Amino acid sequence: MDAELNEFQLQAVKSIEGAVLIIAGAGSGKTRVITYRIAHMLEKGIPQHAILALTFTNKAAREMQVRVKELTGKKLQSLTVSTFHAFGLSVLRDHIENAAVSQGENLATEQSVFSGYRKNFSIYDETDRVELIKESLRECRMASHKVDLYALGQLFSNIKTGRASWDGADIDGVSRNGEFEPVYNAYQEGLRVYNAVDFDDLLTLPLELLKENPDILKQYRSRFRYIMVDEFQDTSFLQYRLMRVLALGEDVPFSPEKKIRKKKAPDNANDAVTLPPGGIDAANVCVVGDDDQSIYSWRGANYENLLLFEKDFPGALEIKLEQNYRSTSTILEAANGVISHNANRKEKSLWSGNSGGKPVELFYPENESAEADFIASQIRHLRIMESFKNRDFGVLTRTNSLTRNIEEAFLAADIPYKISGGTSFFQRKEIKDIISYLKVIANPDDDVSLLRIINTPRRGIGKTSITALSTLARKNHSSLWDAVCRHCRSADAGQQHLFQDSKDSGDLDTFMNLIEFFRSEIIGRKSNPGQPWSLAGKVRALIDNIDYWSFLIVEHGKDEKKARWKFSNLEYFIRMIENWEKDPDNHDSGLYAWINRISLITRDDGEEDSDDKANIMTIHASKGLEFPVVFIAGAEKGIIPHERSLTENGDEAGTLEEERRLFYVAITRARKKLYITSCRNRRRLQSAVECAPSPFLEEIPPHLIEVHEPEPETEVDAETASKFMERLRARFKVE
DNA sequence: GCCCCCGCCACGCGT
DNA sequence: TGGCGGGGGC
Numbered sequence: 051m052d053a054e055l056n057e058f059q060l061q062a063v064k065s066i067e068g069a070v071l072i073i074a075g076a077g078s079g080k081t082r083v084i085t086y087r088i089a090h091m092l093e094k095g096i097p098q099h100a101i102l103a104l105t106f107t108n109k110a111a112r113e114m115q116v117r118v119k120e121l122t123g124k125k126l127q128s129l130t131v132s133t134f135h136a137f138g139l140s141v142l143r144d145h146i147e148n149a150a151v152s153q154g155e156n157l158a159t160e161q162s163v164f165s166g167y168r169k170n171f172s173i174y175d176e177t178d179r180v181e182l183i184k185e186s187l188r189e190c191r192m193a194s195h196k197v198d199l200y201a202l203g204q205l206f207s208n209i210k211t212g213r214a215s216w217d218g219a220d221i222d223g224v225s226r227n228g229e230f231e232p233v234y235n236a237y238q239e240g241l242r243v244y245n246a247v248d249f250d251d252l253l254t255l256p257l258e259l260l261k262e263n264p265d266i267l268k269q270y271r272s273r274f275r276y277i278m279v280d281e282f283q284d285t286s287f288l289q290y291r292l293m294r295v296l297a298l299g300e301d302v303p304f305s306p307e308k309k310i311r312k313k314k315a316p317d318n319a320n321d322a323v324t325l326p327p328g329g330i331d332a333a334n335v336c337v338v339g340d341d342d343q344s345i346y347s348w349r350g351a352n353y354e355n356l357l358l359f360e361k362d363f364p365g366a367l368e369i370k371l372e373q374n375y376r377s378t379s380t381i382l383e384a385a386n387g388v389i390s391h392n393a394n395r396k397e398k399s400l401w402s403g404n405s406g407g408k409p410v411e412l413f414y415p416e417n418e419s420a421e422a423d424f425i426a427s428q429i430r431h432l433r434i435m436e437s438f439k440n441r442d443f444g445v446l447t448r449t450n451s452l453t454r455n456i457e458e459a460f461l462a463a464d465i466p467y468k469i470s471g472g473t474s475f476f477q478r479k480e481i482k483d484i485i486s487y488l489k490v491i492a493n494p495d496d497d498v499s500l501l502r503i504i505n506t507p508r509r510g511i512g513k514t515s516i517t518a519l520s521t522l523a524r525k526n527h528s529s530l531w532d533a534v535c536r537h538c539r540s541a542d543a544g545q546q547h548l549f550q551d552s553k554d555s556g557d558l559d560t561f562m563n564l565i566e567f568f569r570s571e572i573i574g575r576k577s578n579p580g581q582p583w584s585l586a587g588k589v590r591a592l593i594d595n596i597d598y599w600s601f602l603i604v605e606h607g608k609d610e611k612k613a614r615w616k617f618s619n620l621e622y623f624i625r626m627i628e629n630w631e632k633d634p635d636n637h638d639s640g641l642y643a644w645i646n647r648i649s650l651i652t653r654d655d656g657e658e659d660s661d662d663k664a665n666i667m668t669i670h671a672s673k674g675l676e677f678p679v680v681f682i683a684g685a686e687k688g689i690i691p692h693e694r695s696l697t698e699n700g701d702e703a704g705t706l707e708e709e710r711r712l713f714y715v716a717i718t719r720a721r722k723k724l725y726i727t728s729c730r731n732r733r734r735l736q737s738a739v740e741c742a743p744s745p746f747l748e749e750i751p752p753h754l755i756e757v758h759e760p761e762p763e764t765e766v767d768a769e770t771a772s773k774f775m776e777r778l779r780a781r782f783k784v785e
Numbered sequence: 786g787c788c789c790c791c792g793c794c795a796c797g798c799g800t
Numbered sequence: 801t802g803g804c805g806g807g808g809g810c
Contacts, residue, residue, distance in 0.1 A: 107800075135800045176799085249800055348798070449797055454801090479803080505787095512787050650800060670798045692797055712798085734796075 055079075055086065062336075062369045063087045066094070066276065069363035070336040071356070075400040076385065076718035077376025077676065080338055084280060085117040087336070088129070091276060092122055099128035102274040104293065106281040106346070108133055108651050109470070110674045114280070130274070134289045136650055138252040143169065143646070145259060145266060170642055172246040172489050172496040173649035177477065179203050179248055181498045186236035189524075197221060197230075206234055210250045211288050213350055243529055245495045253288045260295050271299055275333050281674070282339030282359075286350035294362060297333040335363060341396050342389050345670060345712045347704075348695070374400050374718075376676050378407020381724050384750045385717040391749050392707045410724045410750060413758040417731045417738065418452075418684075422459035424727060425681050429465055429664060432679060432723075440466055443664040444677030446716045448690045452683060453666050460664065467664040470671055476648060480602065480616040481623055485648065487592060491569050492641050495529035504530075507601035510557040538562055568592055572641050585644060586627040593620060669716045680720035682713075685728045687742040713746045725758075 055063060059079055062072050063086045074080035084103070091101060105111045115131045130137070146169050174182065180199045183206070187193045201221045208214035216228040241247060247255065260267040277297055279285060285293070295301050337359055344353040360366060374382050379402045386400060415421040425445060432438045445456050453469055460467045475481060483506055486499040494500070505511045516530075523533035538559050568588070570576060577583035593599075598620070602613040630647070631639055665677065669690075684690070691709030717724060728743040 133800065252800080345798080349800075451796055451801095508788075510787075514786060668798065689797095694797060698797095 055082070056373060058369055058371050058373075059083050059086075062371070063090050065367055065369070066091050066096075066336075067334050069332075069334070069359075069366035071359060071363075071366045071368045072336065072338040072371065073368070073396070073398070074338055074340055074371040075374060075398060076340065076343060076715070077374040077382075078371035078400070079373075079375050080280075080340075080371065081113065081117060081674065083371065084114060084278065084338060085121050087278070088114075088118050089121045092124065096276060097128070098126060099130075099273060100275045101129055101278070102137070102276070102296070103129075103131040103278045103280065104134050104137060104289075105131070105279075106133065106284045107671075107674070108136075109671070110280060111136070113674065133650070134285070134292065135249060135252045138256040138292070139173070139646060139650065141256040141259065141270075142167075142171075142247070142252070145263075146171070167242070167247070168245055168493075170245065170493045172244065172493045172499065173252070173646065174241070174246050174248045174498065175649065176200070176203060176249075177482075178246075178498045179206075181501070182237055182240050182244075182246075183233070185497075186233045186240055189236045190232045192230075192233060202230060202233075205230065206237060207248075207250050207350075209234060210248075210254060211286065211350060213287070240497070243495065243527065244497045245493050245529075246498070250288075253286075253292060257288065257292050257295065257301070260292075261301055267295065267299065270296055271331075271333065277333050277335045279335075279337040280339075281343075282337040282355060283341050283344040283353040284339075284346040284351040285355055287352045287355065288350070290352065290355045290358060293335070293337075297335045298362070299331065332363075342392075342398075342711055343673065343715050345673065345708060345715060347708055370398065372398060372400050374402045375404075376721050377402060377718060378404050378722060380407035380409060380754050381717065381720050381722075384410050384724070384754050385714055387751045387754075388710060388717065388746055388749045389714040392710055394704070394707055408723055409756040410726060410754050411758050412747065412755050413725065413727045414743070415727055415729050418455045418729055418733060419459070421683055421727045421729050422455040423463075425456060425683065425725070426459040426463035426465060428681070428725065429679075430463060438679060440662045440664045442678040443681070444672060444675070444679070444719060445664065445666045445681045445683055446669045446672050446719065447667075447683050448669060448692060448712070449684075450668055452689070453668075456666050456683060460666070465664055466662065467666055468661075469666045475619075476651075478616070478619055480598075480619055484589065484593060484598070484620065484623065485645075487568075487596070488572075488589070488641060488645055490531075490565060491572055492645055494531035494565060494569075497523075497530045500530050504561060507596060507598065507604075509561060511561065515558070534558055534562055564595070568595075575640075584628070584631055585639065585641060586624050586631060589627060590624055593624075669712050672719050673715055676719055676721055678721045679723045679725070680716070681725045681727065682716045683727050684732075685713075685726045685744045685747060686732065687744055689741075690744050690746065710746060710749075713744070 056079075059082070062070065062083045066087065072080070072083065074083070088101060088103065092098065103111075103114060105114060111131050111133055115126065115129075118129070118131070119126055132140070146167050172178075180203055183199055183202055184193075198221065205214065205219055205221055205226075209216070209219070216231050219226050219228070219230070241251070260270065274296055277293060279293055291301055339353075339356065341353055341356065344351060347353070377385070382400065382402045389395070413421075413424055415424050429438075429440075429443050432443075433440070445453075447453055447456070457467065457469065476485065483503060486502040489496050489499040490503060501516070504516065519530055519533045519537065522537065523530050526532065526536070568591075571591070572585065572588050575583045581587070599613075599617055602616050603610065606613040606616075627644065630636060630644065636643075665675075669682075690713055691706055695705050695709060726747065728747065729741050731738045732741050733739075
């Protein structure tokens with residue numbers, strides 16, 4: 051091991067006791083250090099279950115797990131490597147039922163954070179949250195108030211996590227003070243009634259739980275004696291507090307603003323304290339980060355956590371990893387040239403032992419399809435001339451929408467690829483519909499999901515029925531499902547109906563029976579004779595039963611191709627379930643586990659990495675990864691830095707710096723060769739718009755750049771031309 | 786009362 | 801491109 055690490059890396063790997071702060075520049079072998087460090091711990095006899103490694107993204111968590119597995123060759127049964135959110139979820143899952151029980155026994159204790167929650171709770175993503183906010187607005191009779199619902203959701207999130215208060219709360223710069231406080235309260239109430247949590251709850255509830263229950267906290271603290279946090283610069287204050295409470299057994303008793311604005315980190319941070327910080331009882335904590343790669347402030351990342359850490363863990367060992375092993379010196383110089391324009395950063399000197407390297411290639415394609423074609427043709431060229439594999443290529447974009455053209459070009463050029471990050475797959479209507487069925491089957495009180503499917507496919511339960519049901523539900527302070535059940539029962543008993551027309555009652559009855567049937571099939575694990583039970587099989591049966599295929603055909607009337615495409619997405623979805631069920635590392639099968647999982651993952655998590663495929667992703671998603679050849683596409687003004695981020699955020703200078711860090715992250719993903727493309731024109735809002743290059747391009751020292759000349763127009767022969775016309779006609783259905 | 790069709794709008798990152 | 805809300809037809 052010693053031979054494979056430099057002096058500082060080795061120190062980081064071997065310092066497993068006490069508190070350690072590792073400042074790891076881009077490409078400085080951070081992942082290597084973390085994996086070796088875990089391996090070293092295991093070698094020293096520290097049991098797997100005592101180690102908790104927290105990361106920011108699922109991708110990073112998976113990567114870390116795989117690397118440790120490879121390095122140690124051990125089965126990792128009780129090593130915890132997960133995202134903060136997934137960890138929070140597991141804490142909740144492990145304790146919600148116990149809490150419900152003990153609360154029943156001991157009502158004298160204060161209302162627990164869990165009151166009302168059952169183990170089958172749903173997790174609401176942003177879309178679900180918006181639906182619930184809509185409903186809450188209606189409930190408060192404020193539906194007519196003009197607000198951007200996503201911005202309101204953002205405000206609610208800030209309120210919940212303590213990043214904002216009602217006093218002076220604003221939405222897009224317009225002051226709203228306490229205007230939406232009742233809506234927020236209704237929203238919170240809704241979550242309780244529907245047995246649902248949002249993403250913020252996955253952090254706030256576990257924190258509350260640990261604070262309220264010293265016994266539970268003690269259990270966790272005596273288990274997790276070694277805590278590691280990756281991408282520390284991107285952790286939020288809430289995540290920091292969660293880590294801190296696990297490490298020190300106490301929460302931060304003040305708000306971050308007060309703490310940071312009024313006090314500076316002590317100058318004597320490195321003075322004498324030799325005891326483990328926080329007393330003998332403190333866990334061993336290691337955080338790893340790089341302030342230059344902080345790109346998630348919009349999600350609450352609080353990179354001043356670095357200062358908090360220095361204060362809360364006085365005497366922490368600070369190690370800087372400054373040697374870059376990843377990139378050629380050309381690429382590194384380009385990156386340093388860009389990032390040096392940021393005023394607000396820790397000074398560091400990242401250097402590379404690699405010499406030279408090819409220049410950064412800059413290309414100004416005419417439009418986005420020329421850009422995509424250029425990338426595709428370069429890849430084909432490099433595969434042959436320099437024998438790169440598909441997997442060696444990474445195409446990075448600022449936004450998800452920019453990946454589309456690239457994808458098309460890759461399809462046309464027959465380059466296998468995969469797109470990662472982005473929530474798009476699970477947000478597709480057909481996927482979300484089926485997931486909603488599953489969520490309702492798991493947790494019928496989940497109104498948001500229930501409303502999505504109660505009339506999808508059409509089953510004659512329209513607006514009027516739903517209004518009647520929700521009135522009934524509100525009267526009883528219950529969920530819609532509860533109202534459905536009450537209604538059906540009283541209808542059976544011949545008592546008064548909600549509806550004049552008994553046909554509607556029949557429709558409701560059928561729907562209720564459908565859900566109950568699949569509930570017993572799936573939760574009760576009923577298998578058909580001779581066939582083993584499988585979730586995938588049941589999901590397929592469900593899709594057949596509701597005749598979703600016919601629904602798609604009807605929905606897309608003329609467009610059968612689209613219907614087929616959507617159905618193939620569902621097939622893919624079912625295959626995902628199958629693969630997950632087959633996965634030997636997965637020891638928690640069943641519906642709840644599956645739903646929890648997919649609520650937290652993005653498209654390609656869990657997809658096989660072994661295939662040789664080119665990678666297309668956003669810059670955000672690329673953090674922590676590296677590729678021999680990187681293309682940064684759409685390096686235009688307005689895209690990076692992103693126009694909306696500049697105009698909408700109050701703190702313009704800070705935002706610009708974050709966008710610059712984003713560009714820096716993109717550059718530093720490249721090992722050998724970097725291409726940057728900036729279109730002269732781009733289709734936006736249905737018309738072509740002239741584009742200027744990103745201002746960040748000027749920050750790359752010019753001597754590192756080589757401008758790629760456009761390919762000469764190729765002569766088109768008659769045959770190619772007619773084939774092209776044919777395709778055009780087919781595409782636009784010209785007579 | 787339900788559903789279909791059309792026109793309108795938006796298109797920043799992701800747990 | 802695609803999701804949605806409103807208005808009119810059934």
